[in-house]
Amino acid sequence: MTKFIVNGQERELNIDPETPLLWALRDELRLTGTKFGCGAAQCGACTVWVDGVPTRSCVTPIEDIAGATITTIEAVDTPEAKAVQAAWAAIDVPQCGWCQSGQIMAATALLAENPAPTDEDIDAAMEGNACRCATYVRIRQAIHNAADALKG
Amino acid sequence: MTIETTRRGFMATGSGLLLSLTLPLGAAAAKTGEAAVAGFEPNAFIRIGTDHSVTVLVKHLEMGQGPYTGLTTLVAEELDANWDQMQAVGAPANTPLYANGALGVQGTGGSTSMMSSFLPMREAAAAARQMLITAAAAEWGVPADEIVIKAGILSHQGTGKNAGFGDFAEAASKLPVPDAPKLKDPKDFVFIGKDRPRLDTASKVNGSAKFTLDHYPEGMLVVMVAHAPKFGAVVKSFDDTEALAVAGVEMVRQVPMGVAVYARNTWAAMKGREALVIEWDESKAEIRSSDAIFADYAKAAAEGGLTVEETGDLAEAFKGAEKVLEAEYRLPYLAHAPLEALDAIIEIKEGKAVLTYGCQFPTVDQMAFAGTFGIEPSDVTINVLMAGGSFGRRAQGSAHFAIEMAEVAKAAGRDGVFKLQWTREDDIRGGHYRPAALHKMRAGLDKDGKIVAWENVIATQSIMMGTVMEPSLNGGPDPFTFEGSAHLAYDLGTRRIGWSAMQTDVSVLWWRSVGHSHTAYAVETFLDEVLEAAGKDAIEGRLELLSAEATRERAVIEKVREISGWKGRKGENGKAYGFAFVKSFGSYVAQVAEVEDKDGLPRVTRVWVAVDCGLAVNPNLITAQCEGGVGFALSTALYSEITLAEGGEVEQSNYHDYPLLRITEMPAVEVAIIASNEAPSGIGEPPVPPLAPAVGNAWRQLTGRTKRQLPFARAEA
Numbered sequence: 001m002t003k004f005i006v007n008g009q010e011r012e013l014n015i016d017p018e019t020p021l022l023w024a025l026r027d028e029l030r031l032t033g034t035k036f037g038c039g040a041a042q043c044g045a046c047t048v049w050v051d052g053v054p055t056r057s058c059v060t061p062i063e064d065i066a067g068a069t070i071t072t073i074e075a076v077d078t079p080e081a082k083a084v085q086a087a088w089a090a091i092d093v094p095q096c097g098w099c100q101s102g103q104i105m106a107a108t109a110l111l112a113e114n115p116a117p118t119d120e121d122i123d124a125a126m127e128g129n130a131c132r133c134a135t136y137v138r139i140r141q142a143i144h145n146a147a148d149a150l151k152g
Numbered sequence: 153m154t155i156e157t158t159r160r161g162f163m164a165t166g167s168g169l170l171l172s173l174t175l176p177l178g179a180a181a182a183k184t185g186e187a188a189v190a191g192f193e194p195n196a197f198i199r200i201g202t203d204h205s206v207t208v209l210v211k212h213l214e215m216g217q218g219p220y221t222g223l224t225t226l227v228a229e230e231l232d233a234n235w236d237q238m239q240a241v242g243a244p245a246n247t248p249l250y251a252n253g254a255l256g257v258q259g260t261g262g263s264t265s266m267m268s269s270f271l272p273m274r275e276a277a278a279a280a281r282q283m284l285i286t287a288a289a290a291e292w293g294v295p296a297d298e299i300v301i302k303a304g305i306l307s308h309q310g311t312g313k314n315a316g317f318g319d320f321a322e323a324a325s326k327l328p329v330p331d332a333p334k335l336k337d338p339k340d341f342v343f344i345g346k347d348r349p350r351l352d353t354a355s356k357v358n359g360s361a362k363f364t365l366d367h368y369p370e371g372m373l374v375v376m377v378a379h380a381p382k383f384g385a386v387v388k389s390f391d392d393t394e395a396l397a398v399a400g401v402e403m404v405r406q407v408p409m410g411v412a413v414y415a416r417n418t419w420a421a422m423k424g425r426e427a428l429v430i431e432w433d434e435s436k437a438e439i440r441s442s443d444a445i446f447a448d449y450a451k452a453a454a455e456g457g458l459t460v461e462e463t464g465d466l467a468e469a470f471k472g473a474e475k476v477l478e479a480e481y482r483l484p485y486l487a488h489a490p491l492e493a494l495d496a497i498i499e500i501k502e503g504k505a506v507l508t509y510g511c512q513f514p515t516v517d518q519m520a521f522a523g524t525f526g527i528e529p530s531d532v533t534i535n536v537l538m539a540g541g542s543f544g545r546r547a548q549g550s551a552h553f554a555i556e557m558a559e560v561a562k563a564a565g566r567d568g569v570f571k572l573q574w575t576r577e578d579d580i581r582g583g584h585y586r587p588a589a590l591h592k593m594r595a596g597l598d599k600d601g602k603i604v605a606w607e608n609v610i611a612t613q614s615i616m617m618g619t620v621m622e623p624s625l626n627g628g629p630d631p632f633t634f635e636g637s638a639h640l641a642y643d644l645g646t647r648r649i650g651w652s653a654m655q656t657d658v659s660v661l662w663w664r665s666v667g668h669s670h671t672a673y674a675v676e677t678f679l680d681e682v683l684e685a686a687g688k689d690a691i692e693g694r695l696e697l698l699s700a701e702a703t704r705e706r707a708v709i710e711k712v713r714e715i716s717g718w719k720g721r722k723g724e725n726g727k728a729y730g731f732a733f734v735k736s737f738g739s740y741v742a743q744v745a746e747v748e749d750k751d752g753l754p755r756v757t758r759v760w761v762a763v764d765c766g767l768a769v770n771p772n773l774i775t776a777q778c779e780g781g782v783g784f785a786l787s788t789a790l791y792s793e794i795t796l797a798e799g800g801e802v803e804q805s806n807y808h809d810y811p812l813l814r815i816t817e818m819p820a821v822e823v824a825i826i827a828s829n830e831a832p833s834g835i836g837e838p839p840v841p842p843l844a845p846a847v848g849n850a851w852r853q854l855t856g857r858t859k860r861q862l863p864f865a866r867a868e869a
Contacts, residue, residue, distance in 0.1 A: 016399060019419045027374075027417040032366035033359020035540070036418075037491045038576040042807035045491055073359030088357040092349055092772060095780055096216030097356030098491040098540030104357060123816040130807065132491050132541050133216045134783020136818035138776070 002062045006031070007075030017063035021055075022046045024062050025072060033073035033101045037130070044129030047102035048072045054109045056128075073101035079150060080111040087146035095133035103129050107143050116147055196249065197276040198227055200284075204304065204318035206233050208273075209243040211250035211258060212265035213512045214352065215490075215542040216780075217836040218773040219265040221350045223273050225770055229343040230277035230336060231284075233317070234304030240351050245514035245534030256624075257515035261547045261662060263737035263834025266769055270832050271335075278333035280324070287323035288315065338767075338829065347772035352538065364495045364509045364537050365573075372497070372569040373402055373414045374421040375560045376578075378428050380410060382437040382800040383583055384657040387411060387430060394427035404428070405563035409552075412560045418573065438657035439800040442588065446482050449590035449611035449654055453480075457609045457650030460629050461638040469605035469646035473596025476605075477685060479678055481593065482861040483670040485794035486586035486663055487579065487810060492540025494553050494574040498561045504531045507557065510539025512546035516620060520551030524558035543784070544662040545584065549619035552584065552659070580810050581802040585794055586663030587613040587654075591637075591674035596645070601686030603697070606644035608637045608675065611652040613660050629653075632662070636671030636734060636841065641705045642679070642697035658796070664784065668736040668841040673789075676732040676845030677858050690721055690731040690849060704764050707826055708742040709733050711762035715824050716744035721853045727757070730850030732842035737834025739765040740826075743782070743842040745819070747850035754851050754864055756786055756819040759843065764826035766833045771825055774835050778823040781839025787813030789844035790864050 003012050006029060013019075013028055020039075025031040025048070034057060037045030041056035048057045049071040084107050094100045103126070110117055110125035117125070122143050131139065199207040208227045212219035220240035228238050243250045247258045253272065254264035281301060288306045289296035292313050299308050307314035338344070355361035380386065390411050392404035400420025405412045411428055415421035440448070470476060496509035505525060511517050514534050522529040539546055548554070557572050564570065574582070589612035596605035614630035616622050629651050638649040663669055683693035691713050698705055712718075716729070723729050726748050733742040746758040761778045768774055791811045795803045804810040844862065852858045861868075 015417075016419060016423075019417075023417065023419045026365075027368075027419070030368060031359075032362070032368075035363075035491070036365060036493075038807050039422075040576065040806050040808065042576075043491060043812070085357045089349075089353050092353050092776065094216075094350070094353055094356035095218075095776060096490070096492070096539065096541040097352065097361050098363070100356050101359045126815045130491070130812040130814060132489060132543070132784070132812060134780045134787065134813060134818065135776070136783055136813075136815040137779045137821050139815060140818075 002066050004062070004065060004067060005069045007070070007072060013062065018061045021048065021057035021060040021062055021065065021070070025057060031072050031074055035098050035101060037099065042130070043099065044102045044106065045099045047105045047129065049076070049105060049109065052109070054106045073105060076105065076108060078108065078112065080146070081108045083146040083149045084108045084111065084142070087142040087149065090145065091138050091142055093135050093138040093142050095135055099129060099131045103131065103139055107139070107146070110143070111147060111150065115150055117143065197273060198280050200280065200317050200321045202318040202321050204237050204316040206231065206238050206317065208238065208240045210240050211243040211252065212269065213260040213510060213536060213539055213542065213546065214242065215510065215512070215539040215546070217265070217777060218350060218770070219260070220352055221348060221773060222266050222769055223269050224351055225343045225348055226270065226273040227277040229341060230274045231281050231317070232301040232303070232342070235343070235348070237304050237317070238351065242536035242538065244536060245511065245518045245532070247515045251515070257513065259513040259515060259547065261512065261544070263739070263837045266832040267738060267834065270769070274335055275333055278335050279330050282330050282333050283324040283327045284317055284320050286327055287320040291320070291323065344769050345767065348770045350773070361538065363492060363540055364497060365492065367497050367508060369497060369499065369569045372571055373416060374418045375412055375414050375570045375572045376421040376425045376575070377407060377409060377556060377560065378411045378413070378425050378430055379578060379582060380432055380437070382432070382434055382439070383659065384437040385432045385434045388433040389431045391429040394429070395424040398424045398427055403564070405560070407556070407559040407563050409556055409559065412563060414564065414570070421573065422575070437800055438796070440656070440796065441798045441800070442484065442795040445588060445656060445796070446590060449588070449652070450480065452652035452654060453590055453592040453609045453611040455652065457611065457652035458629055459648060460634050460651050461647060461649040464646040466605060466607060466646055466648045470594070470596045472598060473604055474599040475597045475685065477595050477682055479593045479681070479858065479860060481591040481674040483589045483591070483673060484792070484862060485588045485658065486669070486788060486792050487794050487804070488543040488545035488663055489579060489810060489812065490539070490541030490543055490545055493576055493579045494545070496553070496557050496572050498557050498570045498572060500561050500567050502567065503527055504533070505561065506533045506535065508535040509537060510542065510546055511536045512539070512542055513548060513551070516549065516551045517554035520554040521558045524555045525562055543664040544666070547662050548584070549616065549621040550659065551620070576807065577805045580794070580804050580806060583659035584661040585658065586669055587615065587660040589670040591670070593674060593678045595678065595682045597682065597686050601688065602645070603682060603686070604645035606647045609650040609652065610634050610637060610671070611654050612670070613654045613656055613658070615660050615662055617653070632667045634671065635667035636736065637675055640675070641699070641702045641735065642694065643699065644697065665736060665837040665840040668734060668837070672732065672734045672841035673844045673848060673862065676734065676842065677848040677852070680731070680845070680849040681852065681858055684721070691718055694733060704740050705733065705735065708740045708762040708764050711824050711826060712742040712744050712760050715762065715822060716760035718744060721849070728850040728853035730846040730848065730853070732845035732849065734838070734841040736838045736841055739763060739833045739835060739838040741838045741842050743846045745843065745846040745850050747847055747854065749854045753790065754847050755817070756847055758820045758822070759846070761821060761823045761839060762826065763823065763835070763839065764828055765835045765838065766828050766830040768825050768828070769832055774825055775823045777835045778839040779821045782821050782843050783813055783818050785840045785843035786817070786819070786847065789847055789862060790817070793863050793866060
């Protein structure tokens with residue numbers, strides 16, 4: 001039995017404790033916004049927050065995060081998240097969309113730490129999140145726009 | 153603005169107008185009235201609900217390139233709808249209804265979506281508009297020509313009456329479909345030609361977009377197949393004891409492509425597959441390494457291949473040359489590597505199948521599944537969902553994935569619901585690659601620096617041969633192998649283009665921009681070198697090779713020269729500039745790349761793109777395809793290579809050894825779209841081909857040498 005808090009709710013899962021968080025979220029809890037891309041922490045499509053830290057859920061066994069607080073794309077609603085999602089929508093960042101939940105979780109965490117990131121800061125925070133459609137021009141722009149919006 | 157992607161959403165029917173229209177394939181018959189006599193073979197593209205919603209059934213796969221938005225724009229335009237009432241849904245498999253006029257089957261590929269649907273979708277909407285007006289005129293008792301529609305509202309000035317589409321949906325559905333609905337004059341376009349937001353953005357920024365992976369029908373088993381480690385190998389024997397001991401694994405079955413594990417969840421399927429012990433029969437497997445394959449290709453190319461273009465006596469032309477340049481290029485196998493690996497939901501019930509997935513070739517998949525499973529195609533329903541990228545991966549002439557779907561369903565031996573799921577490793581190692589290609593180039597310059605002779609022999613494997621697509625070649629050469637090498641707009645003197653048809657057991661497939669993905673690199677870097685040897689500027693030298701009729705080519709080349717502030721190949725502060733131009737899929741694209749040498753690899757800082765894709769239906773999406781196309785092509789040029797080791801095993805397996813471009817390496821991209829009233833042409837693929845040669849040409853300035861074998865990150869032999 002593994003217990004943790006997912007999107008504000010306490011959840012108990014009686015499954016193989018080695019199960020990666022990604023598959024626990026998807027197959028057990030039906031939180032399908034978090035995507036499977038590589039299964040090897042290489043692409044970032046599965047990025048969620050574990051205790052506020054962007055984490056590759058595809059290589060995180062649930063037994064390692066018992067008691068943790070997990071936030072997924074379905075429930076992320078900090079001011080930074082709202083600004084990031086609005087900025088993403090305003091300039092149509094997604095193409096196929098598969099990586100975008102992970103991109104948004106990573107970008108949101110960046111802005112929570114650093115409200116005015118430079119291009120170098122964005123590179124450092126976002127390098128782990130691959131986009132096969134290469135929407136990077138708009139990802140970078142949207143992060144800057146979100147930062148500006150948060151400044152008010 | 154919402155997107156319906158669930159089957160339930162699609163199946164939900166309310167009262168409303170279901171518009172019938174004849175497709176391009178049958179358009180000729182319809183115009184003569186024969187189709188009407190035959191009773192209107194109905195084609196459903198538009199559904200207008202009594203709630204005023206307008207749903208567009210999009211017959212092209214939405215895989216990021218934007219047809220949901222693009223085709224909906226066409227409908228909104230001719231209906232004079234309000235954008236907020238528009239929604240899009242993938243059309244199900246139904247070849248008579250939804251065939252692609254450019255492909256002849258229901259399918260998405262060759263950057264044909266907008267090109268093939270531009271008129272049919274507008275006609276469908278214009279007919280619906282006319283029927284709504286007719287219905288309103290009857291109810292209001294006013295002349296139809298006094299009714300106007302604006303932003304989704306029908307109104308009549310004299311009586312002050314107004315209403316929404318939904319108010320007349322039922323009445324309109326009882327009217328005959330007009331034969332020749334009047335299309336708008338382009339000068340009256342409200343939506344077409346303007347930036348439109350994507351319909352699918354909202355669901356893709358909050359995690360609610362539903363892809364195949366996100367569907368969990370009741371009782372579903374996840375199926376993973378252990379595939380052969382070499383192309384052409386088959387199962388000799390296997391032991392499933394350990395696999396069946398994994399909690400959640402329900403059963404294990406042998407299928408022609410390997411061994412299938414059926415489990416109650418994904419993790420159990422993965423662990424179960426991992427636990428299989430399989431002995432493979434490799435007696436018929438491809439055991440050549442990539443190097444050995446290239447050596448065979450080089451031998452074949454040296455023999456000249458089959459002539460696919462010849463304009464005169466090449467030997468004579470080379471005799472007249474003052475200077476001859478030669479080069480050999482090697483372009484590797486490439487995986488498409490879309491982030492969503494192949495997946496599908498298969499529901500089998502009482503001899504009928506319902507397939508739900510990002511299906512790119514519904515006609516081909518439907519027939520292949522039916523044939524393999526042993527039922528009629530009409531017993532196979534395909535619900536088409538959005539795909540998390542494809543880049544050609546789901547456009548399978550061999551229908552290998554649909555066949556695998558049928559095999560695992562058949563091997564289960566019972567009704568049920570299965571999710572066939574590939575992993576990243578299955579994807580990278582699973583073949584269906586962009587074919588490896590070898591180009592042998594030779595050019596002759598006369599004493600004035602004019603190109604008088606040009607030869608390009610290509611050794612590569614056909615994608616069409618050996619698939620259901622082969623008959624369309626009519627026994628002739630496969631044009632996808634040499635497109636972009638033959639019949640160029642440039643005057644290159646006396647020319648000969650040859651193709652050597654190669655055969656391997658490595659499965660190959662269309663890959664974003666197909667033949668152009670390799671021909672552009674060989675042609676445009678070699679040409680650049682030849683022009684430089686003749687003392688010519690990269691851009692001015694190419695313009696001199698164009699005939700007076702090549703106005704569209706000239707316009708994009710001049711445009712990119714202007715926006716990039718081109719001052720020649722050499723730059724300052726360690727920068728160099730490369731240019732390339734490629735026409736593909738009916739569109740013209742010229743690019744300039746600004747490149748530095750960063751630790752022995754090109755660092756591309758800026759790319760300028762000029763594109764003419766005909767009438768720009770949605771500049772926002774065209775610009776996005778250019779930005780993304782540049783990044784996709786740069787990713788490939790820098791890093792992508794699938795190699796076979798000695799013995800035939802694929803050496804790559806995941807993104808750690810088949811790396812994707814990251815944000816850190818993405819150049820700034822500036823896009824200029826040429827204003828045009830020509831028919832829309834391709835945009836998903838055309839931005840890809842010029843990038844690698846533009847980078848390669850700049851790289852030659854920095855290093856003194858053209859990179860002859862891609863990717864750039866590959867160590868020189």
